[in-house]
Amino acid sequence: MKSHFEVSEKLFELYHRVHKLINESMTEEGVSLARSKFLFFLSKLGPCRSTDIADALSFAPRTVTEAIDGLERDKLVERKPDPADRRAKIVSITQTGRQVLEAAETPRKQVLEEIFSALDDQQLDQLQSIVNSLVRKADDIRLRREDEKKH
Structure with missing residues (x-):
């Protein structure tokens, strides 16, 4: 029987392989996975x-500033003065940024569809249940640790 550690190592291996495949596919469309996280966040949240x-x-904060610098240079985001605080800037996604994000979404979905096609419907349901259990447990641990830090 496999240990928890061995199974978790396989999950990390899978995560890294999928991450690499998705990043390569998205980069071919003009935006890396890392840059798409910023664009996706701005497209959902709006200017901030x-x-x-x-x-x-x-x-x-420095990582974000550097990423925004690059995205702004490529005309994917824009900065404008914050009307509530003249020291701050509001960042928003541009139309070009939306187009690049949309174009990169297709290969991301294709890679995931291809990978998960290895599973039948029953296996997908089981995997979703297992992942949900692990997410809940991770959340429980995080909340417990935050509570312990308060006391």
Whole structure:
């Protein structure tokens, strides 16, 4: 019987392989997976400060600033003064950014469809149930640790 560690190592291996395949496919369409995270966030949330992006994506502020610099240089996002705070800038996705994000979404979905086609419907249902259980357990552990830090 496999240990928890062995199974978790296989899950990490799968994650990294899928991540690499998706990143390669999306990059061919003009935006890496990392850059698409920023664009996706801005397309869903709307214009916001870079600090909001850093908080939401759990990135260091400097990382976000550097990413936004590159996205702005490529005309995928734009910065405008924040009317509520003249020291801050509001970042928003441009029409070009939306188009690039949309174009990159197709190969991402194709890669995932191809990978998960290895499973039949019953296996997919089982996998979803298993993943949901693991997500709940991870959330429980995170909440417990946050609670322990408070006390």
